[in-house]
Amino acid sequence: MSKIRVYQLAKDLNLTSKELIEKFEALGVEVHNHMSTLEDSDIEVLKALLSGAVSESIEAEEDEEEIEEVEEDLFEDEAEALYEDDLEDEIIKSSFADKKIEKPKKVIRAIEEAEEEIEQQLEGRGSKNKKAKKKRRQETNPAFRPQEFSYENEIVLGETISIGELAKELKKQPKDIIMKLMNLGVMATLNQDIDFETAEMIAIEYGISVSKKLTEEEIEEKRYNFEDRPEDLTKRAPVVTVMGHVDHGKTSLLDAIRNTSVTTGEAGGITQHIGASEVSLKGEKIVFLDTPGHEAFTTLRARGAKVTDIAILVVAADDGVMPQTIEAIDHAKAAGVPIIVAVNKIDKANANPDRVKQELADRGLLIEEWGGDVISVEVSAIKNIGIDTLLEMVLLVAEMLELKANPKRPALGTILEAKVEKGRGPVATVLIENGTLRVGDPVAAGATHGRVRAMFNSHGKTIKQAGPASAVEITGLNDVPTAGDKFYATEEERHARAMAEKRQAELRVSTLRKTPHISLEDLFNQISQGQIKDLNIIVKADAHGSVEALKTSLNKITNEEVRVNVIHANVGTITESDILLASASNAIIIGFNVRPSAVVASLAENEGVELKTYRIIYEAISDVEAAMKGMLAPIYKEVVLGTLSIRATFKVPNVGTIAGAYVTNGKVTRNSQVRLIRDGIVIHEGKLSSLKRFKDDAKEVAQGYECGVGLENYNDLKEGDEIEAFIIEEVKRS
Numbered sequence: 160m161s162k163i164r165v166y167q168l169a170k171d172l173n174l175t176s177k178e179l180i181e182k183f184e185a186l187g188v189e190v191h192n193h194m195s196t197l198e199d200s201d202i203e204v205l206k207a208l209l210s211g212a213v214s215e216s217i218e219a220e221e222d223e224e225e226i227e228e229v230e231e232d233l234f235e236d237e238a239e240a241l242y243e244d245d246l247e248d249e250i251i252k253s254s255f256a257d258k259k260i261e262k263p264k265k266v267i268r269a270i271e272e273a274e275e276e277i278e279q280q281l282e283g284r285g286s287k288n289k290k291a292k293k294k295r296r297q298e299t300n301p302a303f304r305p306q307e308f309s310y311e312n313e314i315v316l317g318e319t320i321s322i323g324e325l326a327k328e329l330k331k332q333p334k335d336i337i338m339k340l341m342n343l344g345v346m347a348t349l350n351q352d353i354d355f356e357t358a359e360m361i362a363i364e365y366g367i368s369v370s371k372k373l374t375e376e377e378i379e380e381k382r383y384n385f386e387d388r389p390e391d392l393t394k395r396a397p398v399v400t401v402m403g404h405v406d407h408g409k410t411s412l413l414d415a416i417r418n419t420s421v422t423t424g425e426a427g428g429i430t431q432h433i434g435a436s437e438v439s440l441k442g443e444k445i446v447f448l449d450t451p452g453h454e455a456f457t458t459l460r461a462r463g464a465k466v467t468d469i470a471i472l473v474v475a476a477d478d479g480v481m482p483q484t485i486e487a488i489d490h491a492k493a494a495g496v497p498i499i500v501a502v503n504k505i506d507k508a509n510a511n512p513d514r515v516k517q518e519l520a521d522r523g524l525l526i527e528e529w530g531g532d533v534i535s536v537e538v539s540a541i542k543n544i545g546i547d548t549l550l551e552m553v554l555l556v557a558e559m560l561e562l563k564a565n566p567k568r569p570a571l572g573t574i575l576e577a578k579v580e581k582g583r584g585p586v587a588t589v590l591i592e593n594g595t596l597r598v599g600d601p602v603a604a605g606a607t608h609g610r611v612r613a614m615f616n617s618h619g620k621t622i623k624q625a626g627p628a629s630a631v632e633i634t635g636l637n638d639v640p641t642a643g644d645k646f647y648a649t650e651e652e653r654h655a656r657a658m659a660e661k662r663q664a665e666l667r668v669s670t671l672r673k674t675p676h677i678s679l680e681d682l683f684n685q686i687s688q689g690q691i692k693d694l695n696i697i698v699k700a701d702a703h704g705s706v707e708a709l710k711t712s713l714n715k716i717t718n719e720e721v722r723v724n725v726i727h728a729n730v731g732t733i734t735e736s737d738i739l740l741a742s743a744s745n746a747i748i749i750g751f752n753v754r755p756s757a758v759v760a761s762l763a764e765n766e767g768v769e770l771k772t773y774r775i776i777y778e779a780i781s782d783v784e785a786a787m788k789g790m791l792a793p794i795y796k797e798v799v800l801g802t803l804s805i806r807a808t809f810k811v812p813n814v815g816t817i818a819g820a821y822v823t824n825g826k827v828t829r830n831s832q833v834r835l836i837r838d839g840i841v842i843h844e845g846k847l848s849s850l851k852r853f854k855d856d857a858k859e860v861a862q863g864y865e866c867g868v869g870l871e872n873y874n875d876l877k878e879g880d881e882i883e884a885f886i887i888e889e890v891k892r893s
């Protein structure tokens with residue numbers, strides 16, 4: 160075997176000896192100095208590296224198809240270690256495979272050493288600490304780049320602070336702060352605690368910005384829930400839901416779509432039900448949520464998860480627009496999700512696609528042929544007609560939506576399904592909406608947490624990583640999360656645990672105190688605080704005429720601050736789907752001559768949805784109008800202001816009887832209402848017509864003073880009578 164020395168090779172490669180030695184060292188090949196001799200195999204490795212083959216193979220590793228299978232029971236660190244094994248294997252394989260040479264001995268030794276080191280760590284015998292481990296992961300996993308959290312302002316104050324401390328923080332004299340507080344109507348001493356909001360007001364008075372100290376959990380959430388920088392964003396696949404009336408072919412269409420993808424050979428294997436499927440058309444991916452129907456879609460939305468980008472509305476060409484077609488349209492519209500119409504069953508003899516289009520137009524869904532912008536495709540799920548065109552249209556709409564995500568951040572998404580499986584523990588389907596999820600990542604899902612032990616794609620294939628817009632099944636959570644729960648991958652396990660614990664605490668509170676949605680009673684409040692600009696209403700009535708009458712009249716109600724939107728109106732009783740839509744869209748439900756079942760009523764209560772039923776259309780409309788003005792039939796209570804005793808009476812021409820009275824307790828005001836009491840019996844109730852002190856009109860006369868009073872339309876006043884003055888006050892509705 161011919162021997163070549165380091166300096167000779169360096170010259171050939173146009174490198175300095177030092178540079179070459181460094182490169183060999185990086186490969187794990189020991190080279191003492193420029194005179195050292197080199198093995199042929201080492202030289203081959205180096206040449207491969209320099210020609211770019213190795214770095215290419217690192218990228219190839221990113222391709223999930225190329226990654227070898229992982230044992231399911233891998234534990235966190237094992238998974239991590241294995242990940243690295245594969246990386247090294249890949250480097251070696253692709254460097255040598257085509258060249259048909261064996262792995263160089265020294266490289267093998269270096270790998271073995273690395274393996275030993277990892278094993279030692281696993282057994283707890285290694286000396287490497289956690290920091291080293293974290294560093295290693297950061298090097299191998301570019302997704303671990305959570306945003307570093309920092310406060311916006313230099314001065315950070317807690318929930319409460321004493322005046323003395325605040326003075327120190329703001330570098331002001333305590334007495335000045337006490338003065339400023341007095342101006343704000345707050346009397347406080349040096350050691351007294353004030354809340355953050357008050358402290359902030361004082362700081363603002365001095366022109367100083369302060370931040371509120373966040374809890375550790377709040378900081379964690381901020382670190383993982385940050386906005387992406389535009390330059391980090393890349394195109395992502397659309398997520399699609401199929402909706403439509405019962406038996407119009409939603410399930411058949413989903414099956415047809417999945418089969419198309421399999422037969423084109425782009426994906427293989429048996430489709431496993433994980434709650435979502437991924438299909439590809441011309442190399443472009445589309446994610447379909449497996450549970451068809453607008454209820455599933457709105458259930459997720461009611462839990463705060465907006466996962467669908469596009470809705471496919473299936474309408475059977477032999478049946479036309481039906482009640483659930485209308486519901487589906489309204490649910491998609493309420494969510495602001497674009498609709499693509501799939502006119503299905505066109506293979507049927509009695510298919511009438513034109514009628515479908517006409518009926519859709521009548522419902523305000525204008526397809527392109529009708530001058531609108533909604534795409535419609537004629538398909539047959541059974542005969543496999545038009546499926547590719549439908550998918551192309553999905554990609555087209557997706558392109559217009561410019562869907563983007565950042566694959567470099569830690570994954571975040573939504574739980575679509577979750578269950579416990581024997582031998583596997585909690586198994587959850589996650590829709591990764593952003594970022595990249597890897598085996599071994601610590602994760603939080605709602606109130607649960609853990610580490611991704613194993614991950615599968617929708618074809619049931621083991622994968623090690625998944626990017627944005629992927630539906631994957633994972634194991635490794637400590638418990639079963641709920642569909643709709645938010646999902647986060649974190650840098651460290653303690654971050655995930657903190658997030659889950661925060662969610663647990665929130666759940667404990669929310670089971671005690673449900674956060675209600677909008678109600679008529681609370682409407683004016685929310686309008687006044689600028690919290691609401693649209694009042695969403697769902698109308699359900701016994702007859703088509705009533706639906707239309709209510710819808711038209713309600714849609715007309717608008718004032719400067721708020722506009723009424725009837726987001727869904729249909730004939731029939733109030734259903735669970737209506738409650739979910741109301742919950743997801745912060746709407747109230749108005750029922751006319753319909754009553755909800757007990758189940759629906761209790762769902763409404765659980766979801767905090769207001770459900771009002773009427774038997775007179777006018778009442779429904781005037782209630783909404785009144786609520787918007789904050790004048791919803793208020794509850795009043797009487798407040799007694801004071802009592803007067805009549806000492807003398809005078810007859811004044813053209814005015815009537817005037818009494819000279821003495822305020823025995825409390826007071827009387829000009830706008831008081833009065834009750835005339837003689838011998839303990841109320842003989843008259845009415846308003847004051849005049850209240851005077853001497854000759855002058857008085858606004859109010861207090862206890863211990865005399866005054867002249869006249870009663871409106873009442874003259875039977877006698878010496879010794881008592882007058883009770885009161886006002887009617889509105890009781891704040893809870």
Ligand SMILES: Nc1nc2c(ncn2[C@@H]2O[C@H](COP(=O)(O)OP(=O)(O)OP(=O)(O)O)[C@@H](O)[C@H]2O)c(=O)[nH]1
Nearest residue numbers: 404405406407408409410411503504507539540541
């Ligand atoms: N001729 C014909 N029949 C179809 C087509 N698509 C679906 N069907 C039939 O219509 C019926 C209902 O189809 P499904 O796919 O179950 O409809 P669905 O909307 O999922 O029904 P639900 O899940 O009950 O809401 C089945 O008998 C299908 O075989 C089609 O394109 N042509």
